[in-house]
Amino acid sequence: xxxxxxxxxxxxxxxxxxxxxxxxxxxxxxxxxxxxxxxxxxxxxxxxxxxxxxxxxxxxxxxxxxxxxxxxxxxxxxxxxxxxxxxxxxxxxxxxxxxxxxxxxxxxxxxxxxxxxxxxxxxxxxxxxxxxxxxxxxxxxxxxxxxxxxxxxxxxxxxxxxxxxxxxxxxxxxxxxxxxxxxxxxxxxxxxxxxxxxxxxxxx
Numbered sequence: 001x002x003x004x005x006x007x008x009x010x011x012x013x014x015x016x017x018x019x020x021x022x023x024x025x026x027x028x029x030x031x032x033x034x035x036x037x038x039x040x041x042x043x044x045x046x047x048x049x050x051x052x053x054x055x056x057x058x059x060x061x062x063x064x065x066x067x068x069x070x071x072x073x074x075x076x077x078x079x080x081x082x083x084x085x086x087x088x089x090x091x092x093x094x095x096x097x098x099x100x101x102x103x104x105x106x107x108x109x110x111x112x113x114x115x116x117x118x119x120x121x122x123x124x125x126x127x128x129x130x131x132x133x134x135x136x137x138x139x140x141x142x143x144x145x146x147x148x149x150x151x152x153x154x155x156x157x158x159x160x161x162x163x164x165x166x167x168x169x170x171x172x173x174x175x176x177x178x179x180x181x182x183x184x185x186x187x188x189x190x191x192x193x194x195x196x197x198x199x200x201x202x203x204x
Contacts (some may be wrong), residue, residue, distance in 0.1 A: 006013035017055055020045045024062050029109035030177065033063050034119040061199070063121040067114050067124040070107035077104070078139045088147035089200060094169070096130045096169065105173050105185075112174060137162045143196070154197050161195045168194060 023045035027036050029204035042052040054137050055063040098104060111131075112123050140162050147153030154171060173188040193201050 010033055013137060016047070016051075018046070020052060020055055020062075021066065025037065025066055025106050025110060027072075028063060028066060028113060029106045032113045032117040033059070034117060036063075038062075039162075062123055064124050064127070066110055067127050070110050070125055072137075073104070073107055074099075074111070075131055078198060082139070082143065087142055088150060088152045091143060092147075092195070093182075093188065093192055098193055099169065100173065100185065100188050102177075105177070108170070108173055109177055112170075133163075136166060142167075147195075151197055153199050163197050165191060 020041065024036075024041045027040050027044050027083055031040070036059065038052055039049055041059075041062070042049045044098050045052065052071050056065070073074075077095065081091050082097070084091045084094045099108070110127060114128050124190045137159065141158055144158040144162060148155055148158065168186065168191055172191070176185040
């Protein structure tokens, strides 16, 4: 069998790194940085403990990489929503469905752990400072104003509507991931109804 060339080796390394990232996201999101051990991540990724350290020198380095990737994804999701075709309702529906997908929920829970847990690396705290709830609200506000102009969004205070929507979305994902396994995830279309003008609320 011929030896692997440099491109093939890079492809294998990239694939293995993604395998580790995916496994670590699930472990960190559910257990937090303090209770997570590198051995747990190695087991979840199906690799040896030693091989994991070949890619990430420490648990903190891995956690920081995950937080950075999660925040970039969250910010990109908002920008992608704003460029999504269709009405304001179409954009918000797309955003909620994407933000509450299984993978995005894990990223959200990771960010929640970074905000709320003890033992979080300072670099991770610095990363999430740039993407506060106020940042997301500032991105959504022009869209809500446009929706109020077109009659799609309720005529209430836009700040309160946005805060209510983001709080309900966040709370649903946190409770759904808690130990109370019988708490269902609120469907994105139900959340959307919280901010719609009455004439745009349709039976589900």
